[in-house]
Amino acid sequence: MNRKIVLLAAAALATSILGVAAPAFAASHARDTFIKEQDLNGDGSVSKEEFKAGREKQFAGIDANHDGALSHDEYVGEFTARLTKRLAASTDTPEKREEERMRQLRQAEVRFGVLDTDKSGGITPAEFEYSGWRMFVTHDTNKDGAVSAADPVAEETN
Numbered sequence: 001m002n003r004k005i006v007l008l009a010a011a012a013l014a015t016s017i018l019g020v021a022a023p024a025f026a027a028s029h030a031r032d033t034f035i036k037e038q039d040l041n042g043d044g045s046v047s048k049e050e051f052k053a054g055r056e057k058q059f060a061g062i063d064a065n066h067d068g069a070l071s072h073d074e075y076v077g078e079f080t081a082r083l084t085k086r087l088a089a090s091t092d093t094p095e096k097r098e099e100e101r102m103r104q105l106r107q108a109e110v111r112f113g114v115l116d117t118d119k120s121g122g123i124t125p126a127e128f129e130y131s132g133w134r135m136f137v138t139h140d141t142n143k144d145g146a147v148s149a150a151d152p153v154a155e156e157t158n
């Protein structure tokens, strides 16, 4: 990545972070998606143990060459495969789907840069875990150690 792309990526990330704070429905949607994806035993709540187990499995699934780090190609490649599947099931027009594809891939590039905290060109388990816990803590607004529908989304507590 050259410097200009990095700067553009940073600007895009700032925009997306600010965007998250916008409407309340978007925040509760993010929480519900989190629960849907991470609730392994289906009780409607994501415990710390459940989340940790899920993230470890996810890491192992992305680490295609099993060297204990997620390279750029592994990370973006895994995301692209899932994205392609999701878009194939979409009912949007081909133009809209392509637009969404480009947008999502740009975000994946940005995410890789953010996750790779020490800029070594690979995401270590510690880096992956750190970003995961930040996400968990953001959603566990009542701080009871689990993410569930009982966690008020930030906007609703104002």
Ligand SMILES: [Ca+2]
Binding pocket: 039, 040, 041, 042, 043, 044, 045, 046, 047, 050
């Ligand atoms: Ca659960």
Ligand SMILES: [Ca+2]
Binding pocket: 063, 064, 065, 066, 067, 068, 069, 070, 071, 074
């Ligand atoms: Ca690897």
Ligand SMILES: [Ca+2]
Binding pocket: 139, 140, 141, 142, 143, 144, 145, 146, 147, 148, 150, 151
């Ligand atoms: Ca909670």
